Amino acid sequence: MFGSRITGARTYLSAVVGACALTMASFGPAAAETRTFAVGWFSLATNSTENDCGPGGPNPGVQIQYQKSLADLGYTPKQIEELVKKAQGGEGGEMFDILRNRGRMDGKPVSPYIYPATSVDPKWKAITGKQAYGFNLDGKGEATKNGFEDPETREKGVNNELYRALGCYISMRGSLEGRPTYWAWAWGQLKDSQPAWLITVDGADLTKDGPVTVTFDRALEHLKSNVDGSPRADATYRYDSDPRSHNSYKGEIKNGVVTISEHGDFRMLQNPLVAPEFKLAKAHLRMKFKPDGSLTAFIGGYQPWSDLYFGFASGGIGIEQCVTGDIPGLYWLMRKHADADPDPKTGQNASISATYYIEAVPVFAAHPVAPKVAGDGGDAGGR
């Protein structure tokens, strides 16, 4: 029956496959149950609440941010008013030329996107609220200075400084359900332009507590979507054998929650438009299977913030205006709140604690092997 094929052992197929396709072959000894999921939504785990940016609320919109940038460059209020008036009248060339070169290197204008440290720190606000999704990455628990409380687990001492740094930008505000503008834009770019990300969970019985193995891989195929743009459940993918995007962790299911006990590195290749790769050190994971067969997950760790910054900056003034808001301002915020990997000389932290939120749909996946003859196939994975 269908139920056993979906959740049961890797023994559900009797497909006859034509030439040029991989067979859905039988499987060797393996875990009794395997489920595979394709990531259908990926964003910084965001928990914006009222007053979490302190008095005055979140940072202003980009037009006000630009006016502050012009003021920081020394333009008078009258000059700024004239530049803005021209821009509003369709003659924004002058103002945007100034803004896209608002960095100063040896006194000369340079791109603040490429050289963010040459821009003036606008000192935009960061989160002052007390709650954020995440993990106790530093192991200090409640002793963590300025740690968050996770609104779901109520764990204290949660490290998520990336959320603190970015969370008062309008484009970064939202919730798990109300998707933040930037992450919705970023995922929109990623999902159709890079291979899908697959999560595979192996265990004796995934409906019960017990040890599991969780792996993250890239697929050879892009994410498959439904007519309404939602990720397609029950589609079939092939695992990419590239080890650079293969991550495997021992873990367990306890009270229906999957966590990992090995907190190694996490690395996935990504579309350079957002970031060339996605890396976390000291990876932590928390996943739940949903009744409809899908899952939600939080994955956290310490992330090199320069990767993130140049992801933000890659779109230049266009993305700055339409999506992110003041990009160099993001640089200064992340630099300030970075909390790991200090530089031995300067003490500047190169990484920042972060937690991302994942939604994934159940899919089929196969390990392709080089065909020996036409029609010879591969090793199909379960879900």
Place this chain on the structure above:
Amino acid sequence: MRSFLSRTTGLAIVFVAAGGLLACSADTSKQAASAPAAKTAAIAKDAVYAPRQLTMRRLSGEQYQNVIHDVFGPTIELGGRFEPDLRVNGLLAVGSGDVSITAAGIEQYDSMARRIASQVVDEKRRDMMLRCKPADVNAADDACAGQVMARVGRILYRRPLTQAELQAYVTAANVGAVKTKSFYTGLSLSLGAMLSSPKFLFRTETAEPDPDHAGGWRLDGYSKAQQLSFFLWNSGPDQLLLDAAESGKLSTRKGVAEQVERMIASPRLEEGVRAFFIDNFGFDQFETLSKDTTLFPKFSAAAASDAQEQTLRTVVDLLIKNKGDYRDIFTTKKTFITQELGAIYRIPVVDALPNGSPDTWQAYEFPADDPRGGILTQVAFTALHSPPGRGSPTLRGKALREVLLCQKVPAPPANVKFDIVQDTNNPLYKTARDRLNAHAINPVCAGCHKIIDPIGLALENFDGAGAYRTTEQGAKIDTSGSLDGTTFTTAAELGKAVHDNPNTTSCLVNRLSAYALGRPVQEAAWIDDLKQRFAAHGYQLPALMREIAVSDNFFAVKSVETKAADAAAVPAKEAR
């Protein structure tokens, strides 16, 4: 003597089918009992002889395309759109004798004709297509134009052009060449005119005295040729068939049989079989099928297209490639699948192709204990006969009765209310069975629902897009029911009940013969004879097609209007 006729069949058609018109209050189990038992004795041919009226059928869009590709190759792009078809007594093929062409349709045909003609004479193709070159490309050339138009015209008109017709087309090509100072432009204009001609767009028939039936008439050789080719291949006659007509071989039963054997042995038979089932299953309705994307997000345009193809591949593989029993299409576990369908069926389908590549088809066999089996459980049937936002036991049951058992179900009364049936969120009536039971309390509705719902409810494990489910609004779905006295509890058992129902095979005989002739077949003796032969051949479809194609009735015509145009109908001497 040759008489050239172009008369459509009458509009008043009496429907006679295997089960006839269903009386909604009747005990349907009696129908099965009253179905004729299989007879073993063959009926003499004369006893089943039943001449018909001549017909004039408009080419379907697929037939038009097939003929163009036969003549000019598959790289020719048609463009444009075809006139809507008319379904009569369950078949577009029957309706094709009742349709004309609207003014807008003429514009479309003209547009397509010009587009095709310009592709035929373009520099890339002209040498291969035309097989002759003008003495001067900037001037008219009688010989080359005549050679081209005679050869092409013979295939497009399915008969040789008359001398007058050929001369008219050569003159048109010449005038065009002179005015445009281009032989090829002139030829293109003339070819475009030929492609817009009713003689191409309509299948006209010509009759001759039938020596095998004194005083009777039959189709002449060329009309026989097109009758055979459109039935068996869904395209115009090839050169061999036209040669057989020209040589008189099609005037004999032996000659017809030889050609039928050749055509049935050809891979092109698959095209004819597909065309029949596309028509019979009503797959043209997919063009207007829509699904609520919120409720059925997997049901894409590609899924709809693949669903039709899946059923066709299932049928063709079983009936043509494996020479199987027609009844097994309702029970077979073997089918074909794509990634697009795999997501709906929840079956892994690995395709080792680059992103963005078209899906490939893979053979697949459902496990023995899988609830799916047979075409009734495939997405094409369950999704096609469902409204946009839900499944419909009523529509599915009605389709099964009408399409597969040839039993006409009366339309519902105009003032009937469907609000309970359509309320899929009804907290009181959670399943379709519950809602239909509540709806059928109305005695006006109960009669018909009694005969269509039990079979439709057997398919309730498949939602409006054909995906498997076991519950509706949290309530377990009950798929039990009965068909003409045979009870079942699952969709698979419904398939077996349809497989074993005598109306299943007799319906196919009715439909296929009507499809072949382009009209409802009222000759009970002939139909009975075909049913017996079909059974004797193990319900193999090609055998039934052969029996129809070699039957005198396939060519016999009832009456003839003679036209004094014999002189014009003398075949032109032509180059082929």
